[in-house]
Amino acid sequence: MKVMTMWRDALDGLVKSPATQRYPFVRAVAPDRLRGQLHWNPESCTGCGLCAKDCPAEAIEVIVLDKKAKRFVFRYHVDRCTFCAQCVASCRQGCLEMASDAWELAATDKDDFLVHYGAEEDVEAVLAGAPAADAPVAE
Ligand code: SF4
Ligand code: SF4
Incomplete structure (x- = not known):
């Protein structure tokens, strides 16, 4: 009986199209509601x-360089994220969304999992060690 099943499966395999996808040569379209990488829109961020x-x-870290001038840097640790979308629900300004098409998040370098959003000069300042406005200034 088992031999018959095996032969039937083998013959089916010859005539049916493959069940697997040819990724990465063919990239499946993700469902709209898939929670991919978090994106920050600074427009309305307070x-x-x-x-x-x-x-x-x-x-997430929100680094405030100058609150009045709305100079914020949004630091996102992709490797810590559980894709729960709590941050999206918590933001009253609607600044956060999880991109459904940004789901290929594997990397071989840990640095690739640290993402900074913000104006280029602000991100550079933070990477250079600029203190946040609400951080204690070292004496
Ligand atoms: S709240 Fe959830 S989705 Fe947002 S950054 Fe944290 S773990 Fe990721
Ligand atoms: S909750 Fe929204 S408005 Fe507040 S810091 Fe986060 S992204 Fe900005």
């Missing part, structure tokens, strides 16, 4: 930090 406070994985 720097309130609620997203970071509510993130259960400590995957």
Whole structure:
């Protein structure tokens, strides 16, 4: 009986199209509601930090360089993110979304998992070690 099943499966395999996908040569379209990489839209961000406070994985840092001038840098640790979307729900300004098409997040270098959003000069300042406005200044 088992031999018959095996032969039937083998013959089916010859005539049916493959069940597997030819990724990465053919890239499947992800469902609209898939939670991929988090994206930050600075337009309406107030720097309130609620997203970071509510993130259960400590995957977000909102670095305030100048609140009045709306100079914020949004640091996202992709490797800590659990894709729960709590931050998206917490942001009252609608600044956060999880891109459904950004789901290929594997990397061989750990540095690739640290993403900075913000104006180029602000990100550079933060990477150079600029203190956040609300951080204690070292004496
Ligand atoms: S999706 Fe969840 S884990 Fe990821 S940054 Fe947002 S709150 Fe944190
Ligand atoms: S919760 Fe929204 S408005 Fe507040 S810091 Fe985060 S992204 Fe900006």
